[in-house]
Amino acid sequence: MNEIIKNRTFMQCPSFTASMEKSDQKNGVEAPSYEHHRTGEFITLPAFDDTVTCSSYLDLLDTRRSERVYTDEALTQEQLAFMLWSTQGMQQMRGKSGVAYLRPVPSGGARHPFELYIAVKNVSGLEPGLYHYVPTEHIGEKKVTIERLGPLFDDYETKMNDLLVGQKWVTKAPVMLFVSCIPYRSEWRYNDAAHRAMLIDLGHVGQNMMLSATALGLGSCCLAAYDQKLCDEVFGFNGIDEYTVYVLTLGKVKAKKQND
Numbered sequence: 524m525n526e527i528i529k530n531r532t533f534m535q536c537p538s539f540t541a542s543m544e545k546s547d548q549k550n551g552v553e554a555p556s557y558e559h560h561r562t563g564e565f566i567t568l569p570a571f572d573d574t575v576t577c578s579s580y581l582d583l584l585d586t587r588r589s590e591r592v593y594t595d596e597a598l599t600q601e602q603l604a605f606m607l608w609s610t611q612g613m614q615q616m617r618g619k620s621g622v623a624y625l626r627p628v629p630s631g632g633a634r635h636p637f638e639l640y641i642a643v644k645n646v647s648g649l650e651p652g653l654y655h656y657v658p659t660e661h662i663g664e665k666k667v668t669i670e671r672l673g674p675l676f677d678d679y680e681t682k683m684n685d686l687l688v689g690q691k692w693v694t695k696a697p698v699m700l701f702v703s704c705i706p707y708r709s710e711w712r713y714n715d716a717a718h719r720a721m722l723i724d725l726g727h728v729g730q731n732m733m734l735s736a737t738a739l740g741l742g743s744c745c746l747a748a749y750d751q752k753l754c755d756e757v758f759g760f761n762g763i764d765e766y767t768v769y770v771l772t773l774g775k776v777k778a779k780k781q782n783d
């Protein structure tokens with residue numbers, strides 16, 4: 524089977540029942556925890572209740588576009604908070620078990636195998652650096668805490684350019700969101716059928732990210748072209764238990780003239 528045929532087959536629905544029969548969940552293994560933070564300083568961002576500027580869902584869908592040219596303006600902490608909550612915030616526990624949480628995006632079996640990491644270049648009042656969203660801090664609240672992982676790279680432009688395989692325009696973005704995947708969260712339930720489901724989950728995350736950016740009047744672009752090894756290294760992922768799966772740029776864009 525050549526690679527293309529193999530990958531086509533991967534997109535087809537496997538036997539979930541047969542896969543789940545052999546899963547760790549079926550075998551009574553305890554569910555993995557969503558407590559995933561490190562030891563960085565925790566920073567709670569301001570409330571984001573009044574940040575959404577788009578009032579019509581029709582307009583939202585009609586204006587979302589991939590934007591790759593940003594102004595030099597800073598984002599606000601409220602905007603960053605809304606972006607994080609609207610894609611990965613934890614709204615409520617599902618059932619009584621504590622093994623699943625509901626979020627603004629759907630996920631197969633409510634497994635939610637993703638984490639959000641942030642490269643902050645220009646956000647008002649926030650020191651530039653690498654951060655990580657800690658959704659377990661505020662389950663059921665519209666509140667966002669991030670942890671500081673460390674400083675930004677010395678030579679930002681060169682490094683970002685390397686991380687995003689020569690897509691030079693990304694270096695202007697004041698914020699970059701890096702989505703990582705922790706595959707065992709989904710494998711625990713779906714075993715070898717987890718991976719296709721996680722890719723579908725990821726599409727929902729990307730769409731919420733872009734619509735949320737549009738709702739804030741910001742521009743964004745999803746990127747699947749990045750250097751796997753370098754991105755994993757930057758955030759300290761081992762590439763097996765956790766690895767980068769998607770990147771999103773975020774920034775202000777110049778107001779458009781009609782018919783632009």
Ligand SMILES: Cc1cc2nc3c(=O)[nH]c(=O)nc-3n(C[C@H](O)[C@H](O)[C@H](O)COP(=O)(O)O)c2cc1C
Binds near residue numbers: 588745
């Ligand atoms: C899975 C995926 C991967 C993408 N990767 C990149 C990328 O690496 N670089 C880029 O400039 N745009 C990337 N894009 C943006 C697409 O080029 C864009 O969505 C497409 O041209 C349609 O434009 P629109 O989003 O404005 O409707 C990606 C989009 C998706 C959904």
